[in-house]
C-alpha cells in the first residue's frame with residue numbers, strides 16, 4: 001500500500017499530478033467506502049449524482065505523509081467542501 005505513493009514521491013512528481021494517479025483513485029474510493037459515502041460535515045449520504053469529495057483534514061502542503069494518510073482523509077459533499085471547509089482552511093495559516 002505504501003510502496004506506490006513513495007515511488008511517486010521519489011520521482012518528484014508535482015503534487016497536483018498525485019490526484020491523477022491510480023493510487024489516489026484507489027485511496028479515495030477506500031475513504032468513501034469507509035465513510036459509507038456520508039459527508040463528514042453535514043452527515044448527509046452523498047447521492048450518486050453529486051460526486052463525493054475526498055478532503056484532507058490537515059492541508060498536505062505537498063507532504064506525501066499527509067497527502068497519502070488514510071487518517072487524514074475524509075469524505076465530504078461538494079456543498080460542504082466549497083463552503084465550510086474552504087472557509088476554515090483560508091482562515092487558518
Ligand SMILES: [Zn+2]
Nearest residue numbers: 039042077080
Ligand atoms: Zn456535506
